[in-house]
Amino acid sequence: MGIGRSTLELFSNLYKKGFFDSIKSVIELGSQEVHIETKRDIAVFLKSIGVKNINDEIKKAYSFKRTIRHKMLFPYRFPAKKLYGWLGIKDYESIDSNGDFGAHVFDLNKDIRKTYKYKEQFDLVTNFGTTEHVFDQHMCFKNIHNLTKSGGYMLHGVPLATLDKNINHCFYCINPPLYKDLAVANNYTLTSMWLQINDKIIKPYSENILRNKSTINSPSNLLIYCILRKNSQRAFEIPHQGSYAGVSKLDYVKEKMDGIKFSKHTKRPLLAKIAKRILEIKI
Numbered sequence: 001m002g003i004g005r006s007t008l009e010l011f012s013n014l015y016k017k018g019f020f021d022s023i024k025s026v027i028e029l030g031s032q033e034v035h036i037e038t039k040r041d042i043a044v045f046l047k048s049i050g051v052k053n054i055n056d057e058i059k060k061a062y063s064f065k066r067t068i069r070h071k072m073l074f075p076y077r078f079p080a081k082k083l084y085g086w087l088g089i090k091d092y093e094s095i096d097s098n099g100d101f102g103a104h105v106f107d108l109n110k111d112i113r114k115t116y117k118y119k120e121q122f123d124l125v126t127n128f129g130t131t132e133h134v135f136d137q138h139m140c141f142k143n144i145h146n147l148t149k150s151g152g153y154m155l156h157g158v159p160l161a162t163l164d165k166n167i168n169h170c171f172y173c174i175n176p177p178l179y180k181d182l183a184v185a186n187n188y189t190l191t192s193m194w195l196q197i198n199d200k201i202i203k204p205y206s207e208n209i210l211r212n213k214s215t216i217n218s219p220s221n222l223l224i225y226c227i228l229r230k231n232s233q234r235a236f237e238i239p240h241q242g243s244y245a246g247v248s249k250l251d252y253v254k255e256k257m258d259g260i261k262f263s264k265h266t267k268r269p270l271l272a273k274i275a276k277r278i279l280e281i282k283i
Contacts (some may be wrong), residue, residue, distance in 0.1 A: 002034070002077075002129065003034045003128055004009065004034075005269065007157060007225075008034070008036065008041065008042075008083075012045055012048040014105045014118075015087060016049075019153075023087075023124045023249065024089065024090070024091060025091035025092075025122040026084055026089050026091070026092055026093075026122055026123065027120070027124075027125055028093075029094075029125070029127045029131065029144070030094065030096050030127075030130040031079075031094045031096035031098060031100040031103035032080035032094065033078060034074060034077060034078055034079075034080055034083050035059075035074060036076050036148040038075065038076060040059055040063070042058055042076075043058065046058075046086065051086055057086070060082065061078040061150050079101045089121075093122075094208050095112075108131075108134045108139065110139060111138075111143070112143050114260070119153070121147060121148060121149040123151075124151060124155060125153070126156075127144065127154070127158065128157045129159070131144075131156070131158060132172045137172065137242075141235040145230070146236065149230070150230055150231065150232055150233045152189075153229050153230070154228040154229075154230065155225075155226070156179065156223060157219075157224075158173075158186075158223065158228075159174065160223060162197065176193065176207075176224055176226075177241060178211075178239075179193065179224075181239035181240065181241055182228065183228055183238050185238065186230070186237050187231045187236040188228040188229060188230055189228065191227045192204075192227045193224065194224070194226075195209055195224060195225075196224070196225065197222060198221050198222075
């Protein structure tokens, strides 16, 4: 999925709330790039987190080596490592089968501790549109669990189930109870859960939002964001769906979670959109 404008808004708000104060290390599932519509959106984000010399920082972000095709198709993308540096996180790693930007070439269908002897742990593990592409969900979430320090966080941002746009996109689309029951089974704290509608708004998650047709209004894009805190080093446990097993302990519908206030943003210039479309056409 990558890191888009909505995720930047989320990061900006979390930064202001002090979430990143204790985060010194991060590993991402997927060699992520930040991709937004214009550089102005990056400038707005940098200003929101108090970064100085904004123009210089933007130039540094785009100083990595790119092909002409990449520059034309993705003129406003850059490696996510720079983003985390702005947030004060210097220890950055990622996992991806393509190995881009120095990512560890690990298969998340396998136990990476046993297969690759990789036993590092991090304050933050991110999953922005990766787990739905991994066939072995058990092993994938076990790997996330093992990568997270006790007291660390897991941040998920994935497509919600049953949307037309997500047909043929991935193996799985997610339903919110997955994170609720992961938390119950593994002594996680479900700290926050938000809903993103049409790339424009994130609201604290509620089943009532999904049931309200006027609120959803035929979305072309619907995502769920979730933050889980790992509270111990106990071994990973496979969750059962509590609503059927009768063991649910979390009620994420009634939990009070802060909303996300969006800043004004700009759209990608028309000529850039046309150039992107021309390069995408297969001859």
